[in-house]
Amino acid sequence: QVQLEESGPGLVKPSQTLSLTCTVSGASITSGGYYCSWIRQHPGKGLEWIGHIYYSGNTYYNPSLKSRAAISIDTSENQFSLRLNSVTAADTAVYYCARAPHYVSSGYTDAFDIWGQGTMVTVSS
Amino acid sequence: DIQMTQSPSALSASIGDRVTITCRASQAIRRDLAWYQQKLGKAPKRLISAASSLQSAVPSRFSGSGSGTEFTLTISSLQPEDFATYYCLQHNSYPYTFGQGTKLEI
Numbered sequence: 001q002v003q004l005e006e007s008g009p010g011l012v013k014p015s016q017t018l019s020l021t022c023t024v025s026g027a028s029i030t031s032g033g034y035y036c037s038w039i040r041q042h043p044g045k046g047l048e049w050i051g052h053i054y055y056s057g058n059t060y061y062n063p064s065l066k067s068r069a070a071i072s073i074d075t076s077e078n079q080f081s082l083r084l085n086s087v088t089a090a091d092t093a094v095y096y097c098a099r100a101p102h103y104v105s106s107g108y109t110d111a112f113d114i115w116g117q118g119t120m121v122t123v124s125s
Numbered sequence: 126d127i128q129m130t131q132s133p134s135a136l137s138a139s140i141g142d143r144v145t146i147t148c149r150a151s152q153a154i155r156r157d158l159a160w161y162q163q164k165l166g167k168a169p170k171r172l173i174s175a176a177s178s179l180q181s182a183v184p185s186r187f188s189g190s191g192s193g194t195e196f197t198l199t200i201s202s203l204q205p206e207d208f209a210t211y212y213c214l215q216h217n218s219y220p221y222t223f224g225q226g227t228k229l230e231i
Contacts, residue, residue: 047169047212049221062220063126096168100216110175111159111216115168 002026004097004116012091012123018084022097022116029078030055035100036080037112038071040093048093052100053080087123094118127151127215131224138203138229146198146227148213153193157217160189160198163226164209172211173198203229 008020022036029036037052051061053071061069070083084091098112128151138144148158156176161169171180173189176196186201200207208231213224 046225047214047223049223060219064220098168109216111157111171111214112169113171113174113180115170118168 002114006097006116006119012087013125014088018087020082020095021079023079030075035102037098037100038082039096042093089123092123094120127218127222129213129215129222129224131213135228140203142203144200146211148196148224150194150215154215154217156192158196159214161212162209
């Protein structure tokens with residue numbers, strides 16, 4: 001049974017870099033077959049896709065983040081990470097990692113099927 | 126970006142009611158649409174993918190339909206555990222975008 005779990009600091013100071021890690025258990029990231037994704041939810045608000053990465057290194061980001069986001073994979077730890085720089089209070093949110101199944105033969109990427117439980121990050125001095 | 130307009134934003138209903146939630150895409154997205162249910166403090170749970178494909182273990186009272194720009198999620202007979210917030214997601218084009226959510230209340 002595949003599980004995802006987010007970890008990282010719950011409090012980040014303005015202008016600093018938010019760093020989160022998602023640990024995948026029950027499957028190997030390098031086996032392929034899905035994109036590793038980050039999604040966030042501002043308090044009491046809707047969902048915003050941040051971006052995702054394939055184990056081969058292909059990455060896609062939401063332009064709304066103005067190139068502040070970077071997603072990477074650590075295959076040795078079976079983890080993937082999010083770094084968001086120059087944070088402000090507007091980046092305060094629950095951050096979720098999730099996987100999006102990807103079918104190489106057709107190039108089709110399905111919607112997120114498995115999510116982590118989410119981690120709250122507050123940006124404040 | 127593709128805008129997903131979800132309606133209504135809130136809905137009051139009773140046990141046993143039939144309810145329908147709609148998502149409209151600002152441009153055609155084929156059937157690249159999923160529906161999620163989110164309960165307070167929990168991660169979203171995928172109910173339906175590819176517009177109408179029910180996920181395993183999701184009760185058959187949930188159904189989805191549509192293609193192109195208009196999609197619906199229907200709950201045929203509301204149960205107590207269905208009171209939650211529902212979101213649609215388009216994954217046809219980057220950036221992926223969600224509807225603003227529908228809060229289903231008793």
